[in-house]
Amino acid sequence: MQDPRAYRACLQGGHWFGALPAALQDALLAAARVQRLDAGQRLFRRGDPPSGLYAVVEGAMRIGAVSAQGKEALLTLIEAPYWFGEVSLFDGQPRTHDAFAEGASTLLLVPQSALLELLERQPQYWRDFALLMSQKLRLAFIALEQMSLLPAAPRLARRLLMIAENYGEGESRRVIHLAQEQLALMLAISRQTTNQILNELQAQGILRLTYGEIEILDLARLRQAASP
Missing domain, CATH: 2.60.120.10 (Jelly Rolls)
Structure with a gap:
């Protein structure tokens, strides 16, 4: 071993x-x-x-x-x-x-x-x-606050940032191995809403969607999208 x-x-x-x-x-x-x-x-x-x-x-x-x-x-x-x-x-x-x-x-x-x-x-x-x-x-407190106060789109962007930064552990990563269904479960929003927000971010050139992965193309603009 x-x-x-x-x-x-x-x-x-x-x-x-x-x-x-x-x-x-x-x-x-x-x-x-x-x-x-x-x-x-x-x-x-x-x-x-x-x-x-x-x-x-x-x-x-x-x-x-x-x-x-x-x-x-x-x-x-x-x-x-x-x-x-x-x-x-x-x-x-x-x-x-x-x-x-x-x-x-x-x-x-x-x-x-x-x-x-x-x-x-x-x-x-x-x-x-x-x-x-x-x-x-x-x-956990930050996530609860976001759940209560933020609309779905900035809440999703903030969660992507947290995952990309591995919740404060280690260096930021650009590719997140996460299916859209899993992201929807994390945020307690519908799969349809999650898909719509992700497609909008992709259309803006902020990220790229592939099967089971989300690639962050522009971290600075994702931070902007995370602002309510």
């Missing part, structure tokens, strides 16, 4: 991991193990017991929930070098959402027991994990 330390450079491209003390980076990689998922494979389901902290190092993960009637709510689509699963580290409670591999993906898992042992020895590191969680909380 591949050594988790082989992914250090990838992870250091992320703002959270890259800012950690070297000793904590070393400890996380020493405790981690590589986990590979096939496309569509479930990592965990809402209600599952906490298993630890994950980092996406290859591929992408879909985070959301499915109702008893089979209706899906897609919250986010995350790619490398994104870390997730920290909420259950703090409260020890079951998982709050479902996580599935969007395509063939590789993760690093730092088991819950290893994290708790590390934090027992080095309690000063709790602040670093709190910063990871506070970043997610900040983004």
Whole structure:
């Protein structure tokens, strides 16, 4: 099995991991193990017991929930070098959402027991994990505000910007591997409305639509479109 330390450079491209003390980076990689998922494979389901902290190092993960009637709510689509699963580290409670591999993906898992042992020895590191969680909380508040106050078009543009910037983790990407149906689920707007807004942005030369992908051609003008 591949050594988790082989992914250090990838992870250091992320703002959270890259800012950690070297000793904590070393400890996380020493405790981690590589986990590979096939496309569509479930990592965990809402209600599952906490298993630890994950980092996406290859591929992408879909985070959301499915109702008893089979209706899906897609919250986010995350790619490398994104870390997730920290909420259950703090409260020890079951998982709050479902996580599935969007395509063939590789993760690093730092088991819950290893994290708790590390934090027992080095309690000063709790602040670093709190910063990871506070970043997610900040983004969640922003998304709620946008859902309540913004019309569909600027809300969609802002979400594209957030995804392109990997929710604050790592460098901006120009190609987003995201189907229009998934974007519609994230924003809780109809597929028809999503398609109409995307086609308008494409007609303006701001982006290009291909099957399962959205390529951003003009980031500055997309930022303008994100203004209400």
